[in-house]
Amino acid sequence: MRFLHTADWHIGKTLNEFSLLEDQQAVFAQIEQIAQREQVDAVVVAGDLYDRSIPSEAAVKELNGMLRRLNLTDHFPVLAISGNHDSATRLSTGADWFARSSFYLNTDLASAFTPVTIKDTQFFLLPFFGIQAVRNYFHDERIKTVNDAMERIVAEMQKAFLADKHHVLVAHFFAAGSQRTADSETLIEVGGLSAVATSLLAPFDYVALGHLHNRNALNEERIKYSGSPLKFSVSEAQQEKGVWLVDTDPFAVQWLPLEPLHDITLLKASFKELMANAKGYPATDFYDIELTDRERIPDVLNKLRTVFPKIVSLHRTHQAQQLALNRQKHRVTESPLDLLADFYSQTLGGKLSPAQYRWAEEALTEATKEEQ
């Protein structure tokens, strides 16, 4: 069978004060066209359908419209899970009715172990989870880390594997393999607290991930982030956005790019150069502007806005260098938990107890939940 893998729609997200609904509609229309043209047997959405746990009414209307279109108008089976940005409870409204028309929306750990079978493939829909939920589900307090949790989850899923089917996991978490690149260092070491080792995911023929917005975050043939369908921050300005088209038999995976309605462009130049060359840039696009000038320019943001109406950030080369230097000095090379343990022993002269360790770990997971 053939399915489309997308994730991190973040419906309702704004870029600074600018609504992205129109941009999200435009990439959704392309996703729908791809699904139709490629005659997929299912559309997978790997979490973070909304941008926040209590989405705006406009976002609710928009997402409902998109899902209705895919499932009720176009008759595609839809396989979706809740991400860390979604409220599992709120998102689950209607899920029992959805399933009757092959729209499988899972927001609940317990339901992850009952696969949805479409043609030759069993799909396991694992929503974003906290470690405590996994401990509760298995009644096992020995589950301490996200890797302990995933080991148990995968073993439990394997019990339902049918030998004549392919097995696909749909999930929403940080995953990290051995290919740690310079770029992902911060992620691994700070966010590493909750990184799932890709080796644990080996039993699956394909893992459709959501959470990281960069489709290149992992370098694995069968474990992939689709990334977000749209650039959601300046840090994503140079990423190519798109969806994966996955065939199960024979296995094949293909990247299909999406065209944004308005791009995010990084500009680095002097004020004079920018004002002189503005005509070369679409006024409706989003801009991150780095000014190379050293002198003060009065009312510079408003002046730039006359030619670049949608500036999402404005900074100075000179200041930026200063900031980069500061960051270097305080560079984080240890995990937050290690830092906390050091601080504890330096100030109180003892080690964290196992209970304190677990408490700190949960608090940190909670605190980083909405980071990505």
Added chain:
Amino acid sequence: MRFLHTADWHIGKTLNEFSLLEDQQAVFAQIEQIAQREQVDAVVVAGDLYDRSIPSEAAVKELNGMLRRLNLTDHFPVLAISGNHDSATRLSTGADWFARSSFYLNTDLASAFTPVTIKDTQFFLLPFFGIQAVRNYFHDERIKTVNDAMERIVAEMQKAFLADKHHVLVAHFFAAGSQRTADSETLIEVGGLSAVATSLLAPFDYVALGHLHNRNALNEERIKYSGSPLKFSVSEAQQEKGVWLVDTDPFAVQWLPLEPLHDITLLKASFKELMANAKGYPATDFYDIELTDRERIPDVLNKLRTVFPKIVSLHRTHQAQQLALNRQKHRVTESPLDLLADFYSQTLGGKLSPAQYRWAEEALTEATKEEQ
């Protein structure tokens, strides 16, 4: 056919700081039992399913569970509309999937004119509406009052009437007949701004209303408020709560009371008497206490709470008399719009223009939206 008429569930409502979820579960269980025992062909819920436009996660979970149970487990057709307390957009999530299993949830004026037919009856599901929405729908700025609006709405619905069917309207608004009693005076004169005349509803065989929590708010044979299934405030302490069981052929309507898990009781006595007789009252019930003492009693609320843990209001006879006197002085006998018009002419010396009148009317409707 036979249907059950209920309304104003207000799932998520609290009575002071006390959650009512358990109480709401208990009356829901009775509603479900009645539906089963009486073998109804449909369950009508006439608006205000939630207590607020953004319900808590607990409320979302609770209402979803109840509707799932009625519709998917028990297989009752369910006919529901949004009330003024619901967010039409949020509540409508999943509605297109619901309709496929005979759960008709209408939150949209435009859909009110397409009846749902069950056996011998056409049901018209009219959600809570603002006058501007009716003007927009009919492209007619001459619609000024809620009665203008209802006249147009009913006429439009009648176009879809089939002669061999019965016709039931499900709606959520203030309705007022000619039977103005002393009790409902405030309602008619202050809330009267948006009261629909019952005479406009004559074309229907039955009108299943929500909005007012007292089933005796109207004295009409075929136009009824079911009231809320539970007492939601001290002012409802003496109302009997229940549901209507309606037969269409031959027409018959029957009141079936519901038993609250915890009642609201009004107590009027001295502090001494209350403490002495506390054992006669269930500790888990809710109490409104009027103290007849004249002297100050230190820490009186905490002392009373040792025997009546769930006090929802505490007041003094002496103070109450004083307050009643003040109310008398400023008694409202004119509608808010009339008062505003008087104020305007007294201070600015002119009459409200038609546009100002309309603007004020809309603002008042908006302001009183969540009052009931």
